[in-house]
Amino acid sequence: MLNTVACVLIDRLEPFEFGLICEVFGIDRTADGVPPIEFRVCAEEPGKPLSTNVGVSLTPELGLDALVGADLVAIPAFTIRDEYPPAVLDAVRQAAEAGATLLTVCSGAFLLGEAGLLDGRHCTMHWREQQRFAERFPLAKLDPDVLFVDDGNIITSAGTASGIDACLHLVRREHGSAAATAIARRMVVAPQREGGQRQYVELPIPDCSADSLTPLLTWMLKHLDTEHPVSELARRAQLSERTFARRFVAETGTTPHRWLTSQRVLRARRLLEDTDFSIDDVAQHSGFGTAALLRHHFHRAVGVAPNDYRRTFAHRPA
Template identity: 70%
Template sequence: MLKTVAIALIEDFEPFEFGVVCEVFGTDRRDDGVPLIEFRICAERPGEPLSTTIGMPVIPPLGLDALEGADLVVLPAHREREHYPPAVLQAVRDAHARGATLLTVCSGAFMLAETGLLDGRRCTTHWRHADDLAARFPLVKVDPDVLFVDDGDIITSAGTAAGIDACLHIVRRELGSEPANAIARRMVVPPQRDGGQRQYVDLPVPECSADSLTPVLQWMQENLADEHSVAELAARAMLSERTFARRFVAETGTTPHKWLTMQRVLHARRLLEQTDLAVEDVAARSGFGTAALLRHHFHKVIGVSPADYRKTFAH
């Protein structure tokens, strides 16, 4: 269970990546049904200003001793350097030895690599830094093509947006899908990239907010297992097929077929998380018909197979 998160700051850290971690783990969202997480901002010299890459100073209130007892210790992005503060490196090693999970965002992987904890392990960082990381730390297995790597007790992520993905992935892994989805909604980001395997911007399918098609979309979501032709949907919306297709793309950003496929994948994901249904039954209930078709679309959207996803996220 994720109850306490501590972030270890050093000089010249990136404020945006720091803010991402604060937004996901440090904001009280109990009114959205998210359990309260104790959030600790730590540094070697508490109470003294730390510089950021944009010149704005931040005063961390807690020392490195506050890493003790944290379930998750985060190393955010920072300006690269030859060496890192020995006291911070040792505090991270000690936290890991006590059982804390470690998370790096972007260039934070360099500091973690210097602790030696990444030796022999697969990790990632921003694609622009991947070659440098591999050259400086040849024992580290750097994968430059993924959004993040979940290696159990160590999770590393790529650039800015991938840091959001990794943080939400941890929330989903430790607290479940509902808290992760609630946080994503408040942040106005897609919650479905938790299994993303490629380091690029995976454009989400926007929800329709216009009144005109909302009843049709809701009906489609409630009847995912049924077949839906454009002619049938247009008739339900009381529009011509051409007008319906044009308005659907304008309001959702995609075609009816692609939107329906995405909704079916998301429904299958929920069934995999929350039920013990066989994959064949999940396929039938989500509208794919066969397990093979489910596997094809699920892997295309989520990045992993339904079986592998269930192993990670079933509760």
Template identity: 75%
Template sequence: MLKTVAAVLIDGLAPFEFGVICEVFGIDRTEEGVPPIEFRVCGAVAGQELQASVGVRMVPEFGLDALDGADLVALPACTIRPEYPPAVLDALRAAHACGATLLSVCSGAFLLAATGLLDGRRCTTHWRHADEFAARFPLAHLDPDVLFVDDGDIVTSAGTASGIDACLHLVRRELGSGPATTIARRMVVAPQRDGGQRQFVDLPVPECTADSLTPVLTWMLESLADDHSVAELARRARMSERTFARRFVAETGTTPHKWLSTQRVFHARRLLEDTTLTVDDVAQRCGFGTAALLRHHFQKIVGVAPNDYRRTFATR
């Protein structure tokens, strides 16, 4: 269960990646049905000012003793350096030994690896730092081609957008799909690429650099049961079909057809978890039309058949 989250900050922290952790775990969303999470911002010394990577300063409220009892300890991206504060490394080792799950976002994996806890473990970090990471930490099993790696009590993620994926995945893993979907909706991101049966994707999706297609993507998510042609989507986006297709790949990393099929599978997964609808009904509600087509895409993306998935993950 995810009741207490501690974010650990050091000099050179990246505010955006820290903000991702705050957005997912630090905002009270109990009025929307998300279970309460105690959020602690920690540094080596409580109240000691830290320099961020972009010319601002932050003051953590708590010291490292606040890691005691935390269910999750999160490390945002930070400036890569030859050495990291020994007190922070010791505190992370102690928290892990006491049962805390550790999460790193982007270059936060370097701080995590410096503890030695990634030795012999699957992990990832931003692709730009993959060669340096592999050279510095040869005992870690680095996979630079995935968005995030869930290795049980240690979760590592690549760039900023995949940090969101990893955080939402942890919410879903620990609290269920309902809270994860609620948080994702408030963040205006799709609750996609989470673990479930498949704890990583084969290739990284390029991070979006613009939000010009956000209204179209939102509309597609709200009308998954409907047919969506590229021509129709291009008209809604007020672009030519060719420009729309090119922009879609640039902003999502995949084609409209593949993106829509994936979102339909994610919706089917939630229906299989939370309802008693037949597979045929689930297929209809998700826009696949037939159970056979649902099974085809579900097996391809999730790795198991819909009924097998339901037996494992359905809400009892």
């Protein structure tokens, strides 16, 4: 469980990446059913302003001793440099040794690499910095295509928006889908995105002039239990099938079929956590139709069978 989160800062901070960590872990969302989280912002010299890349400064109030006892140590992005503060590296190493989970956003992984914590570990990095990262930390097992990597007690994310994905994934892992979805709803972001970061690598802007597909996606979410042929979806969007397919990938990062499957798995997770429906009923309400199809897609996406997932994550009375 994530009861305490400590975010450690150094100079030349990227403020948006810091802000998304604050948004997920630092705001009291207990009114939305999210468990309370103690949030600490710390630095080597508490009370000393730290510069950012946008001309403002931030002043952490806590020192590195605030990492002691934290369940999660979050590291936002910073301007990449040749050397990192030794005291910060030591504090992060000690937190890892004490059992804390470590999470980085974008270039924050360079700090973990410098601390020697990514040797032999699976991780990812923003596509623009991958070669530089691989040359500097050759023992790290870099995955170039994914939005984030969960390697147990170390979670790394590719870039700005994927930091949100990684944070919500960690909330989902530790507190369940309901908490992650509640936070995502308040942030007005997808609870879980499909696709990897390869979709963002120097692609031309799609030649589309139609309005956003958001209304159609919302309608699809309300009708997950029915089939949605591409021809019918394109008709609803008032687009040709070819243009619709291109626009759908541009907006979601994946195909209509994979997007629907992903959303149906999310619906199944919620039903397994929050209801006592039979597996057959979960399959019907989530749109898979049969228990066999549910088991196939659920195991492929989540890594465990629906019944095993329910035993672990079902909400039970205190």
